Amino acid sequence: MLSLSAACAAASALGDSRVRMNPDDPAPPEPRQIEDARLMRRIAEGDREAFGALYDRFSRPLYATALRILNDASEAEDLLQDVFLALWEKAGDFEPGRGTAFSWAVTFTRNRAIDRIRMRRRRAELLDQSAPADIGYADDSGPDSADQAASSEQSSLVRSAMASLPPEQRAALELAFFSGLTQQEIAARLSEPLGTVKARIRRGLIRLRDLVAFRP
Amino acid sequence: MSTPTEQQEELATLYALRLLEGTELEQFEAELAHNPELRRLVEEFHASGALLAHMAPPAAPSAALKSRIMARIPEKRSAKVVPFRLTGWLPLAAAAGFALVAAWMAQLYFVTRTENSLLRDQQALADTMVRSLRSQLETERLLTVAEREASAGRIAALTRQMQEQGDLAQFKIATLASLLADSPQAQAVAVWNPTLQEGVLTVENLPALEADKDYQLWVIDPQYPIPVDGGVFRVDPRTGQARYQFKADKPVATVAKFAVSLERKGGVPKAEGPMVLIGP
Numbered sequence: 001m002l003s004l005s006a007a008c009a010a011a012s013a014l015g016d017s018r019v020r021m022n023p024d025d026p027a028p029p030e031p032r033q034i035e036d037a038r039l040m041r042r043i044a045e046g047d048r049e050a051f052g053a054l055y056d057r058f059s060r061p062l063y064a065t066a067l068r069i070l071n072d073a074s075e076a077e078d079l080l081q082d083v084f085l086a087l088w089e090k091a092g093d094f095e096p097g098r099g100t101a102f103s104w105a106v107t108f109t110r111n112r113a114i115d116r117i118r119m120r121r122r123r124a125e126l127l128d129q130s131a132p133a134d135i136g137y138a139d140d141s142g143p144d145s146a147d148q149a150a151s152s153e154q155s156s157l158v159r160s161a162m163a164s165l166p167p168e169q170r171a172a173l174e175l176a177f178f179s180g181l182t183q184q185e186i187a188a189r190l191s192e193p194l195g196t197v198k199a200r201i202r203r204g205l206i207r208l209r210d211l212v213a214f215r216p
Numbered sequence: 217m218s219t220p221t222e223q224q225e226e227l228a229t230l231y232a233l234r235l236l237e238g239t240e241l242e243q244f245e246a247e248l249a250h251n252p253e254l255r256r257l258v259e260e261f262h263a264s265g266a267l268l269a270h271m272a273p274p275a276a277p278s279a280a281l282k283s284r285i286m287a288r289i290p291e292k293r294s295a296k297v298v299p300f301r302l303t304g305w306l307p308l309a310a311a312a313g314f315a316l317v318a319a320w321m322a323q324l325y326f327v328t329r330t331e332n333s334l335l336r337d338q339q340a341l342a343d344t345m346v347r348s349l350r351s352q353l354e355t356e357r358l359l360t361v362a363e364r365e366a367s368a369g370r371i372a373a374l375t376r377q378m379q380e381q382g383d384l385a386q387f388k389i390a391t392l393a394s395l396l397a398d399s400p401q402a403q404a405v406a407v408w409n410p411t412l413q414e415g416v417l418t419v420e421n422l423p424a425l426e427a428d429k430d431y432q433l434w435v436i437d438p439q440y441p442i443p444v445d446g447g448v449f450r451v452d453p454r455t456g457q458a459r460y461q462f463k464a465d466k467p468v469a470t471v472a473k474f475a476v477s478l479e480r481k482g483g484v485p486k487a488e489g490p491m492v493l494i495g496p
Contacts, residue, residue, distance in 0.1 A: 063275055064269070158271065208268075212264075
């Protein structure tokens with residue numbers, strides 16, 4: 001667990017008053033999260049206008065997540081359509097007490113993207129021997145936006161917090177979140193023992209939680 | 217409630233990132249079921265893990281996507297979901313419940329005697345139904361075996377027929393196997409005539425399609441970077457069968473494989489949906 005002084009130092013480095021000073025104190029939800037939860041409730045009641053508003057708030061980060069995982073713009077867009085249609089149907093299942101609407105939607109998007117990438121990997125294995133490429137999922141590179149500044153405040157906060165992590169923890173976390181690989185595959189990719197990789201993921205996620213996450 | 221151990225924390229992080237598998241996953245979920253502190257920890261890690269989405273390079277979907285999605289949701293939801301607030305109704309519900317229980321108890325004695333008799337009759341009826349269902353299941357099992365054998369026979373006959381009819385040395389004949397977990401018995405035979413640049417696909421046991429979907433055939437020729445479109449087809453919803461005569465949309469020199477994927481209505485230039493059949 002991150003020490004209090006380390007958390008304070010990191011918070012200070014981030015220069016954001018919303019960073020938690022005491023990791024044991026649940027932070028109150030932000031106005032943005034309250035508004036997200038309100039929109040979800042209206043969507044559950046069939047409010048199309050609220051659905052459009054939630055699309056405007058979530059579509060960019062969800063699409064960016066899907067694109068980073070799938071590395072294919074048209075497939076990421078297809079996935080995003082599935083996600084929002086499912087979100088319309090399942091909005092009534094969302095429980096504000098168990099997390100934010102954003103984390104709910106991200107988890108939903110990531111799970112579906114990983115399902116697709118694992119299915120794609122199975123296909124590639126089948127076609128590996130004779131096909132020149134896979135069944136059409138060409139290895140299109142996504143937009144090269146490394147130089148683009150993070151647009152939202154929360155993105156900046158998360159990026160700053162991630163930048164404060166040791167590079168090996170950051171690499172393990174990003175691979176765990178975006179690659180769709182198993183624990184063993186991540187360890188092989190990083191050429192590290194499995195136990196080391198698990199520990200890095202644990203420490204990295206705990207530090208990220210302590211620095212920026214909101215307790216549900 | 218106890219503070220989670222370091223090992224529990226590790227499992228919780230892996231669980232939140234969907235990295236647990238097999239027995240490790242089963243054991244952790246069993247522990248999660250009766251450990252509220254651990255559940256709270258997992259929820260925290262879920263929320264923290266979701267923040268990693270912000271590490272993706274910024275990107276935006278096409279402007280048209282929003283209108284496409286909005287066009288697919290109904291103007292009005294059929295079943296309106298209204299949150300039910302228990303606390304406000306509790307006193308009234310308790311009073312009404314007490315009154316109902318009292319009335320119900322008074323009738324219970326008389327009703328129970330009648331019900332006992334009915335239940336005995338129902339038990340006898342249920343026993344008969346169970347025997348009947350067992351017999352029906354066994355019949356269906358035998359029929360399924362027979363159908364599979366018949367399908368294999370039809371495919372073998374078709375292959376023989378094609379072998380007899382033409383210059384087989386030039387033809388590419390491929391058996392396509394199912395990739396569908398819920399329809400493992402789906403299969404197809406593709407016969408390709410390179411001279412005429414056309415072929416025939418015979419399909420068995422593919423699941424029926426939704427109205428907005430089509431099956432799409434792909435011809436994999438190593439000279440092209442992506443598979444060549446062989447057109448779309450549908451199957452008989454009752455039998456899952458289809459016989460589809462096809463042409464590739466580009467000249468095909470060598471057929472390495474055939475594949476069938478599930479796509480949106482009318483087909484796509486590059487496969488997007490899940491692959492359902494592949495062979496040889």
